[in-house]
Amino acid sequence: ATPTALLVGTGRGAQLGILVKGPEVLESTRRVTTVVLDKTGTITTGRMSVVDVVPAPGVDVERLLRLAGAVESASEHPIAQAIAARAASTARVEEFRNAEGLGVTGVVDGGRVVVGRPGLLARHGIELPEVLVSAMAEAEASGRTVVAAGADGVALGLVSVADTVKPTSAEAVARLRALGLRPVLLTGDNERVARAIAAEVGITDVVAGVLPAQKVAEVERLRAGGAVVAMVGDGVNDAPALAAADLGLAMGTGADAAIEAGDLTIVRGDPRLVADAIALSRRTLATIK
Numbered sequence: 001a002t003p004t005a006l007l008v009g010t011g012r013g014a015q016l017g018i019l020v021k022g023p024e025v026l027e028s029t030r031r032v033t034t035v036v037l038d039k040t041g042t043i044t045t046g047r048m049s050v051v052d053v054v055p056a057p058g059v060d061v062e063r064l065l066r067l068a069g070a071v072e073s074a075s076e077h078p079i080a081q082a083i084a085a086r087a088a089s090t091a092r093v094e095e096f097r098n099a100e101g102l103g104v105t106g107v108v109d110g111g112r113v114v115v116g117r118p119g120l121l122a123r124h125g126i127e128l129p130e131v132l133v134s135a136m137a138e139a140e141a142s143g144r145t146v147v148a149a150g151a152d153g154v155a156l157g158l159v160s161v162a163d164t165v166k167p168t169s170a171e172a173v174a175r176l177r178a179l180g181l182r183p184v185l186l187t188g189d190n191e192r193v194a195r196a197i198a199a200e201v202g203i204t205d206v207v208a209g210v211l212p213a214q215k216v217a218e219v220e221r222l223r224a225g226g227a228v229v230a231m232v233g234d235g236v237n238d239a240p241a242l243a244a245a246d247l248g249l250a251m252g253t254g255a256d257a258a259i260e261a262g263d264l265t266i267v268r269g270d271p272r273l274v275a276d277a278i279a280l281s282r283r284t285l286a287t288i289k
């Protein structure tokens, strides 16, 4: 390959808002067959807001928000920021712990508070009452992310947050398909939410409920099946999968760890540029061959 053409390609990419780590990245970009997209922050804006608060029977909303809000104020997760903003809790949290991809715990008002997936609450001996289990399923079916909260072994209630699909995501998926690429949605969020968001943007292949380490395993499973995999993500939890993929594309709006792990950065976080980067690499290398 002539370096000049590659440099022209990377220069054209930079004009579009696609930053390439080095000219050699264009070669792996051209060979991509499958594009794995993270949900939160990649397909959606990642700016969440609280849309519903459902206390457990006998619990008042104030207490639920005071305790859950205090723990979430110590977390940087988009879900946590939404809950902390809504709760505006004045309570202090001690012994804060982040269970990656599951939720958070901390001691508030002397009690052990857990906020996150029902599975994390179960680990702390907290069962959700049946009314909350069905309320959760219903909210998730409409694409909302629902987290549960509990304190000292007892359920406190649910908080539903909504994220919005980026206005450019459906077109981004259409552009990938037009290039003959297979889009796959990969998320730590649950199956119901993932399916609702996928349907909105035109993705049919969904892998949901995965922990960060499983994101890597999923990328490797696809590669083992013969796919050349591009992984697109924005979070700290996506960094290992970005590194494991044949090509890692980081959203420039995301975490530094993701940008460092990626081969390519989409500066303004517009997912349409994923297809544009692949099309550009094909054109650039076609002029060389």
Ligand code: ADP
Binding pocket: 038, 039, 040, 072, 075, 077, 079, 080, 100, 101, 102, 103, 104, 115, 116, 117, 145, 146, 147, 186, 187, 188, 189, 190, 210, 211, 212, 235, 237
């Ligand atoms: P994604 O892959 O969509 O970016 P994550 O792996 O960050 O999602 O999180 C997966 C799930 O873990 C969330 O949908 C939520 O249920 C739970 N979770 C993670 N962090 C938190 C937190 N700080 N508070 C509550 N729940 C959390």
Ligand code: MG
Binding pocket: 038, 039, 040, 041, 042, 233, 234, 235, 238
């Ligand atoms: Mg994310």
